[in-house]
Each structure stands twice: as C-alpha cells, then as structure tokens.
Amino acid sequence: MEAVDSLFHGFAVALTAQNIMYMVVGILLGVLIGVLPGLGGANGVAILLPLTFSMSPTSAIIMLSCIYWGALFGGAITSILFNIPGEPWSVATTFDGFPMARAGRAGEALTAAFTSSFVGALIAVIVLTFLAPIIAEFSLRFGPAEFFAVQLLTFCSFVGLGGGSPWKTVASMMLGFALAAVGIDTVTGQLRMTFGSVEMIRGFDFLVAVIGLFGVGEILLTMEEGLAFKGERPKINARVVLDTWKELPRYWITSLRGAFIGCWMGITPGGATPASFMSYGLAKRFSKNGPQFGSGHIEGVVAPETAAHAAGTSALLPMLTLGIPGSPTAAVLLGGLLIWGLQPGPMLFIEQPDFVWGLIASMYLGNVVGLIIVLTTVPWWAAILRVPFSVVGPVIVVICSIGAYTVHNAFLDIVLMLVFGVVGYVFKKLQYPLAPLVLALVLGDMAESAFRQSMILSGGSLSIFWSNGLVSSITALAIFVLFWPQISAGIARLVSGRAAKQNSPGD
Amino acid sequence: MSESKGESEHGGVSVRTLEIVVAAALMGLAAVVMYDNWITGARWGADGPQAGYFPFYVALLMLISAGMVLLRALPLAAPRRRFVEPSKFRPVLALLIPSMVYVVFAAYLGVYVAAAIYLTYFMFVVGRYKAAVVAPVAIGVPIVLFLLFEVWFLVPLPKGPLEYWLGY
Numbered sequence: 001m002e003a004v005d006s007l008f009h010g011f012a013v014a015l016t017a018q019n020i021m022y023m024v025v026g027i028l029l030g031v032l033i034g035v036l037p038g039l040g041g042a043n044g045v046a047i048l049l050p051l052t053f054s055m056s057p058t059s060a061i062i063m064l065s066c067i068y069w070g071a072l073f074g075g076a077i078t079s080i081l082f083n084i085p086g087e088p089w090s091v092a093t094t095f096d097g098f099p100m101a102r103a104g105r106a107g108e109a110l111t112a113a114f115t116s117s118f119v120g121a122l123i124a125v126i127v128l129t130f131l132a133p134i135i136a137e138f139s140l141r142f143g144p145a146e147f148f149a150v151q152l153l154t155f156c157s158f159v160g161l162g163g164g165s166p167w168k169t170v171a172s173m174m175l176g177f178a179l180a181a182v183g184i185d186t187v188t189g190q191l192r193m194t195f196g197s198v199e200m201i202r203g204f205d206f207l208v209a210v211i212g213l214f215g216v217g218e219i220l221l222t223m224e225e226g227l228a229f230k231g232e233r234p235k236i237n238a239r240v241v242l243d244t245w246k247e248l249p250r251y252w253i254t255s256l257r258g259a260f261i262g263c264w265m266g267i268t269p270g271g272a273t274p275a276s277f278m279s280y281g282l283a284k285r286f287s288k289n290g291p292q293f294g295s296g297h298i299e300g301v302v303a304p305e306t307a308a309h310a311a312g313t314s315a316l317l318p319m320l321t322l323g324i325p326g327s328p329t330a331a332v333l334l335g336g337l338l339i340w341g342l343q344p345g346p347m348l349f350i351e352q353p354d355f356v357w358g359l360i361a362s363m364y365l366g367n368v369v370g371l372i373i374v375l376t377t378v379p380w381w382a383a384i385l386r387v388p389f390s391v392v393g394p395v396i397v398v399i400c401s402i403g404a405y406t407v408h409n410a411f412l413d414i415v416l417m418l419v420f421g422v423v424g425y426v427f428k429k430l431q432y433p434l435a436p437l438v439l440a441l442v443l444g445d446m447a448e449s450a451f452r453q454s455m456i457l458s459g460g461s462l463s464i465f466w467s468n469g470l471v472s473s474i475t476a477l478a479i480f481v482l483f484w485p486q487i488s489a490g491i492a493r494l495v496s497g498r499a500a501k502q503n504s505p506g507d
Numbered sequence: 508m509s510e511s512k513g514e515s516e517h518g519g520v521s522v523r524t525l526e527i528v529v530a531a532a533l534m535g536l537a538a539v540v541m542y543d544n545w546i547t548g549a550r551w552g553a554d555g556p557q558a559g560y561f562p563f564y565v566a567l568l569m570l571i572s573a574g575m576v577l578l579r580a581l582p583l584a585a586p587r588r589r590f591v592e593p594s595k596f597r598p599v600l601a602l603l604i605p606s607m608v609y610v611v612f613a614a615y616l617g618v619y620v621a622a623a624i625y626l627t628y629f630m631f632v633v634g635r636y637k638a639a640v641v642a643p644v645a646i647g648v649p650i651v652l653f654l655l656f657e658v659w660f661l662v663p664l665p666k667g668p669l670e671y672w673l674g675y
Contacts, residue, residue, distance in 0.1 A: 050662060051660050054661075165576065167573075167576045170569075170572035171572040171573045174565050174569035175569060177565040178562055178566055178569060181544075181561065188557075188558045190547060190548075190558040192547055192562060193540060193562070195543070219602065223598040224591060224599050226598055388634060390634030390636075391634060393629070394602070394605070394629040395626065395648055397606050398609075398618075398622045401609070402618060402656065402664060406662050409663070411665060418606060418607060418610060421603075421606075422603070426525070429591070430522070430529060451561060452555060452556050456554070460555075
C-alpha cells in the first residue's frame with residue numbers, strides 16, 4: 001500500500017521533538033481559542049498565521065492545524081459546562097451536554113464529547129489518508145473547465161446544503177467574489193474597482209475579513225447577549241473517564257453515522273455546523289434512546305461531536321488535493337500555504353511529499369495529544385471562563401487588531417477589520433451566512449482565472465462545462481446539489497403521495 | 508404600542524427595516540461594481556474576456572439575489588420584531604465605540620499605549636472594577652504583547668512616542 005508507506009514517512013517527519021512541542025503548543029492555544037467567545041478556529045488561525053512566517057512550512061502547518069483541532073475540542077467545553085457554544089458547531093452539543101452537566105454528570109458528558117470528537121477525527125483522517133492520494137492523482141487530469149466545475153460544486157453546496165435563505169447565501173457569496181476582484185487583475189494587470197485609491201490596489205485580504213467577521217462580529221454579539229458565565233463545575237477523574245469509555249461502544253452506530261455525515265459534509269463544504277445538527281437529528285430519529293434526547297442522554301453528545309470533528313478534519317481533504325477548502329478554517333490554512341510558497345492542489349503531493357504526509361501524520365498524533373490534553377486540563381479551562389467578559393472582551397479586540405495589522409503591516413487593515421466586524425454582526429443577526437463570503441474571497445482569483453481560461457479555450461461558449469464526461473458529471477452534480485432542497489422536497493412529496501395512495505384503499 | 512418608549516429612545520429598528528436596508532445596500536454596492544467593471548470592460552476582448560467580465564456578472568448575481576431578499580422582506584405580514592432590544596444594544600455600542608477610539612489612538616500612540624488606555628477605560632467604566640484589579644491587566648497585557656511580538660517573534664507593530672522614547 002503506497003499510502004501506508006507515505007504515511008510512515010510522514011510520521012518520521014512529524015515525530016521530531018520540535019514538531020511535538022509545536023503540536024502541544026498548538027493544541028493548548030486551540031483549546032483556549034475554542035473556549036473564549038469571539039475567538040474561533042478561523043480567526044484564531046488567521047491571527048497566529050503571521051507569526052509562523054519564519055518557521056518551516058511543515059512545523060507551521062502542524063502547529064496551525066493543531067490549533068484547529070484544539071478549537072474543535074474546546075468548543076465542547078463551554079457547551080457542556082456553560083450551555084454556551086464556544087463554536088457554532090457545538091450548538092447541538094448543548095442540547096444534551098448541558099442537561100447532563102446540571103445533573104452532575106459533567107465529567108461523563110465531557111469524556112463522551114472528547115472521545116467522540118477523537119473518534120470522528122480519526123475516521124476522517126483515515127478516510128483522508130487513503131482518499132487524498134487517489135483524488136490528487138485523479139485531479140491531475142483536470143483542466144481549467146474541470147477546476148471551475150469543482151468550484152461551482154463547492155459554491156452550489158453552500159446554497160443547496162447550507163440551509164437558510166438561498167438568496168442570502170448567494171448575495172453573501174457574490175459579495176465575497178466582488179471583494180476578491182478588487183485590485184490588480186491577475187490576467188491583464190488592469191486595475192479594477194480601486195476608485196483611484198492607492199490603498200485599494202492591494203485589494204481586500206481575506207485574513208482581515210476573517211478576523212473582523214468572525215472575531216469582532218462575534219464579540220459584538222456576545223456583548224449583546226450579555227454573557228455571564230454561570231456554569232457547572234466539572235468533576236473529571238480517571239474513574240469517570242474509564243466508566244464512560246466502557247459505555248461508549250454501545251453507541252457505535254451513532255458514531256459511525258456521525259462520522260460518515262461529517263466526512264461527507266466536510267468534503268463537499270457543507271461544514272461542521274450543519275453536519276453536527278444533521279447527525280443529532282438522525283440519531284434522535286433512529287436511536288431507540290431518541291425520546292430521551294434533549295434531557296441529557298449521552299448519545300445526544302456523541303452524535304454531534306463525532307460529526308463536527310469528522311467534518312472539520314475532512315475539510316482539509318479538498319484543500320490539499322484540489323486547493324479548495326471545505327471550511328473557513330481550512331480556507332485560512334490554504335492562505336497560509338500560499339504565503340509559505342506552496343501551491344495547493346494535486347502537484348503538492350508530488351512536489352512536497354514531506355509537507356503533505358507530515359501534516360497527515362500530525363493529524364493522527366495531534367488528535368491523540370489533543371484528547372489527552374483536554375481530558376487532563378478541563379478544570380483549568382473552566383476556570384478561565386470565569387474571568388468576566390468585560391476583561392476578556394477588550395483583550396480579544398486588541399489581539400484581533402494586532403492580528404489584522406500583522407497580515408500586511410498596514411494600518412488601514414485594522415480599520416477594515418472593525419468595518420468587517422460590524423458587517424459580521426449585522427449579517428449574523430440577519431442570518432446571512434459568513435462562510436460562503438470568506439470562501440469566495442479566498443477562491444475568487446482562482447475561480448475567476450479557471451473560468452476565464454475555460455472561456456478562452458471554448459471561445460466564449462458555456463458549453464465547455466458539458467464538453468466531456470468528467471466535466472459534465474461534476475457540473476451535473478453541482479446543479480443537483482444546488483436544487484437539492486427542491487429535489488428532496490419533491491421526493492418526499494412523491495413518497496408520501498404513494499404511501500397515501502397505498503393506505504387509502506386499505507382504510 | 509407597548510414598546511413605544513424604547514422606540515422613541517433609540518428609534519427601535521425592526522428586523523424588517525434592517526433587512527431592507529442591508530439588501531438595498533448590497534444592491535447599491537452591486538450596481539457600483541457593475542458600473543465600474545463595465546467601464547473597465549466587461550465584454551469579449553480580442554484575446555478573451557476583458558478584465559471586468561467576471562466581476563460584472565458576479566455583481567449582476569449579487570444584484571438579483573439581494574433584490575430577491577428585498578422582495579421577500581417587503582410584505583408587512585410578518586410580525587414586527589425588533590432587530591435588537593435597545594437595552595441590549597447599549598453594551599454593543601459600549602464595546603464598539605471605545606474600539607473605534609482605540610484604533611484612532613493606536614494610529615498616533617502606537618498599539619501598546621492605546622491598548623492600555625482602552626483596557627483601563629473598559630474595565631473601569633463597563634466592568635466597574637477597582638484600580639487594584641484594573642492596573643495589572645491594563646499594564647500587564649500590553650507588556651506581554653510587547654514581549655511576544657517585538658522581542659520573541661520580531662514582528663513590529665505600530666509604535667508611538669513612548670516606545671521611541673524607550674529606544675525601540
């Protein structure tokens with residue numbers, strides 16, 4: 001097995017004392033980011049990204065991806081102990097996690113959440129290990145038309161699978177594409193939408209947008225909700241952990257289903273948040289414990305956590321193989337790759353095997369390290385949450401402003417960050433999704449050049465997206481996903497119509 | 508209306524109003540983008556699509572989708588919901604306005620001094636802490652940040668008179 005050989009090579013790269021240290025630092029920072037309101041995976045990584053410019057790319061990506069795993073773990077802590085989701089994907093964890101904590105079973109709920117996260121991530125990394133080389137090799141055959149079709153699929157998934165108003169999703173996405181186009185046109189070198197301003201030539205950096213939208217926007221929301229962290233104290237010890245571990249294998253179907261949903265939603269960028277809700281909903285429907293969900297059943301913690309972590313992890317698969325991130329945090333990591341001078345996509349596996357396999361191996365190790373760290377340090381994180389928000393809030397704003405400045409050493413970026421913060425606050429409240437905006441801002445240039453190259457090849461005809469089996473099946477899938485809500489409603493109507501017909505004569 | 512007192516105080520913006528304002532703003536932005544890219548050239552050039560081609564159609568889609576959002580928000584049938592309760596909006600402004608002032612200060616005094624002032628203000632006025640609690644945080648946090656960025660990671664941040672006086 002070629003993948004296994006490469007993986008072992010990757011372990012050799014990742015298992016140096018220095019990289020393990022970065023891993024531990026990354027996980028600790030990540031849990032901190034996941035626990036604090038206003039800081040999350042995406043903007044946390046965005047703020048810390050400039051600090052890694054001087055590190056070797058492999059060490060840097062190991063540390064940054066570990067921040068991401070840490071943030072995924074950390075989100076569960078606040079959900080369970082404080083009923084406040086630290087991250088959007090842990091909202092579903094509060095449904096059963098917090099009732100468990102109030103019933104004095106916080107230790108059990110936390111152990112279940114962390115272990116499920118770990119299982120979800122592990123399954124997703126295994127999928128990634130074996131699927132990534134295949135997809136990378138396959139995508140070597142891609143031309144510009146195929147690349148644009150894949151991007152179309154990505155963006156159609158947001159509209160079709162993201163839930164919420166499709167028009168708002170499209171509007172938010174197109175705003176991202178428009179912002180991405182500001183500055184110098186990469187093909188002709190012409191200036192676009194600079195309106196005579198020199199500062200505008202640089203364009204909008206998505207890192208600044210991420211820090212503003214997710215960081216400052218989130219803090220403004222937190223201020224509005226007036227958070228007072230009143231939570232349960234965790235009692236967690238080796239006995240509770242072992243007892244919970246004995247119980248967990250009973251819910252293997254829920255875990256497996258959650259992991260599957262997570263992998264699917266991570267690869268086609270539905271994201272961790274819908275994956276966690278979907279997994280919770282399906283578990284509630286199919287489990288024999290379903291009626292007890294919501295009152296503090298451990299299975300209700302297992303389902304969303306497995307899916308969220310699987311989705312978060314598998315979001316890196318399309319980022320590495322196609323250069324198309326499956327989540328905002330993956331998008332930030334992709335931005336990092338570009339800054340370190342690495343071109344994501346199929347060639348990465350051929351040209352930078354150390355980097356790719358070192359990263360994949362670090363995903364195995366990082367999650368083991370993460371599980372151990374979070375299980376042993378939970379009380380400490382809970383204590384941090386007791387620091388009032390009127391202290392933490394402004395400190396986070398200061399850190400965000402520094403993060404925004406360090407991207408380009410441009411002061412204007414701090415101002416832009418505040419503007420994006422207000423936009424993020426308003427968009428969140430009006431339920432405009434932010435992830436499509438960020439992804440469009442990241443992928444704008446790539447999508448545009450793929451589209452233009454396709455147009456040049458075809459002489460301006462859109463039929464190039466139907467010109468061969470490969471590209472037409474991707475385009476067809478994209479259109480299918482785009483109209484998925486209508487299609488699934490149609491199927492449901494057909495099925496219920498038939499069922500009604502079958503039932504009526506019997507009645 | 509029972510909520511009239513709150514409304515007269517803060518204008519009580521409803522969700523519907525804000526939906527319309529945001530959708531209209533997006534449409535306006537889309538129109539500006541379309542206009543600018545049409546000037547740049549959004550047609551088929553001698554060697555392929557012109558520079559404004561892609562953004563022009565992106566903005567067209569934005570115009571259409573924001574227009575749909577606007578149309579859906581217009582009917583008055585939906586129950587009137589406040590975008591944000593005035594009592595809850597006060598803390599939002601309590602963070603946002605000092606943050607803006609902080610950014611202005613940072614431009615002249617440097618990030619570290621501005622952060623110290625900002626933290627002091629916020630903890631005193633919003634958090635109502637005693638000086639004994641405020642001082643260590645307001646002075647400690649900028650010092651830690653200074654060590655982290657200027658000394659360990661060698662990432663220069665905006666500095667002001669105090670740092671120059673100290674020799675940085």
